Amino acid sequence: MKVLITGGGGFLGQKLAHALASRGTLRGHTISELILADLAAPDSFDAPFTVTGVAVDITDRAAVDTLMAGRPDVIYHLAAIVSGQAEAEFDTGLAINLFGTLNLLEAARAQGSHPVFVFASSIAVYGGEIPDPIEDWTALNPQTSYGTQKAASELLLNDFSRKGFLDGRGLRLPTITVRPGKANKAASSFMSSIFREPLQGDEAICPVPADYTHWFLSPRRCIDNLIHGAEVEASALGENRCFALPGRTHKIGDMVEAMRRVAGDDPVNLIRWEPDETIQNIVLGWKAHFKPEKALKLGFVSDETFEDNIRFFLEDDIQPKR
Ligand SMILES: NC(=O)c1ccc[n+]([C@@H]2O[C@H](COP(=O)([O-])OP(=O)(O)OC[C@H]3O[C@@H](n4cnc5c(N)ncnc54)[C@H](O)[C@@H]3O)[C@@H](O)[C@H]2O)c1
Numbered sequence: 001m002k003v004l005i006t007g008g009g010g011f012l013g014q015k016l017a018h019a020l021a022s023r024g025t026l027r028g029h030t031i032s033e034l035i036l037a038d039l040a041a042p043d044s045f046d047a048p049f050t051v052t053g054v055a056v057d058i059t060d061r062a063a064v065d066t067l068m069a070g071r072p073d074v075i076y077h078l079a080a081i082v083s084g085q086a087e088a089e090f091d092t093g094l095a096i097n098l099f100g101t102l103n104l105l106e107a108a109r110a111q112g113s114h115p116v117f118v119f120a121s122s123i124a125v126y127g128g129e130i131p132d133p134i135e136d137w138t139a140l141n142p143q144t145s146y147g148t149q150k151a152a153s154e155l156l157l158n159d160f161s162r163k164g165f166l167d168g169r170g171l172r173l174p175t176i177t178v179r180p181g182k183a184n185k186a187a188s189s190f191m192s193s194i195f196r197e198p199l200q201g202d203e204a205i206c207p208v209p210a211d212y213t214h215w216f217l218s219p220r221r222c223i224d225n226l227i228h229g230a231e232v233e234a235s236a237l238g239e240n241r242c243f244a245l246p247g248r249t250h251k252i253g254d255m256v257e258a259m260r261r262v263a264g265d266d267p268v269n270l271i272r273w274e275p276d277e278t279i280q281n282i283v284l285g286w287k288a289h290f291k292p293e294k295a296l297k298l299g300f301v302s303d304e305t306f307e308d309n310i311r312f313f314l315e316d317d318i319q320p321k322r
Pocket of ligand 1: 010011013038039040056059077079100121122172184
């Protein structure tokens with residue numbers, strides 16, 4: 001079993017790669033090779049199978065064809081630019097998030113090997129005038145370029161699956177919190193940094209009020225779900241391969257109190273509350289209430305409480321100051 005991860009050098013790509021190394025199997029088969037593709041070749045690491053890092057720009061169709069020539073059995077397509085950057089750089093977002101995805105779908109189709117294709121979509125496909133809570137049949141109505149690029153990719157994934165070119169699964173990820181490392185250009189970046197930086201002893205700015213409400217999942221449960229996304233039976237997916245993953249709705253203020261319960265007052269005192277109109281213009285359009293019944297029925301999972309998210313960060317990812 002060969003597995004390919006695009007965006008394999010990124011946050012979720014790296015976590016998924018290491019989780020696959022711990023398991024050694026996927027879909028009941030031993031993994032023989034894992035290919036990590038990203039703009040810069042990701043480092044190899046110790047695993048019970050070969051790990052190969054390759055430098056590929058997914059906007060380059062010829063390079064994507066070469067990547068796909070190894071005929072991976074399972075493709076995780078995680079490469080993308082995030083919401084803030086896709087909003088600021090329209091052409092780059094279109095080239096990577098939509099045409100890059102199409103390059104992968106077309107290259108997989110050209111191989112004729114009908115791979116499982118797990119696509120990381122986003123709840124940014126929802127927005128505007130749609131019902132609350134969002135249910136499995138709620139119309140997609142993205143209010144950002146990033147969300148539009150993800151929604152368009154989902155339609156293509158469904159059609160490529162319907163035509164039998166590949167076996168697609170499009171998972172609409174909640175905001176994944178607490179993300180380790182450095183702040184990125186996602187408009188949602190503060191939803192991790194207001195926990196990550198204070199837990200590591202640094203100040204952080206919260207650009208929204210304490211009653212801002214959103215839909216979250218921890219990195220640990222997200223990786224569980226990405227693995228399950230490849231393993232779930234195709235016959236169980238029905239006529240729409242794309243659906244929202246489980247998560248939990250939290251208010252930012254309640255999340256901060258959860259951090260206080262787990263880690264005390266010191267990190268909470270490092271948060272500065274400074275409204276930012278640009279960020280609010282994007283994130284206030286996102287939806288917070290979901291009924292992800294299809295995903296729950298298919299066995300996808302969420303966290304129990306936001307304390308879980310904080311504890312998982314402390315166990316898996318914290319990088320204390322030296
Ligand atoms: N993290 C979240 O909260 C979240 C939420 C919803 C959806 N998603 C989606 O999940 C996926 C992974 O997210 P992440 O948080 O790991 O992001 P990330 O930014 O950490 O990783 C994405 C990777 O894609 C790579 N990439 C960008 N352009 C590329 C190109 N042209 N060719 C090849 N590689 C390219 C980047 O170098 C990066 O390593 C993305 O598709 C993202 O849209 C993430």
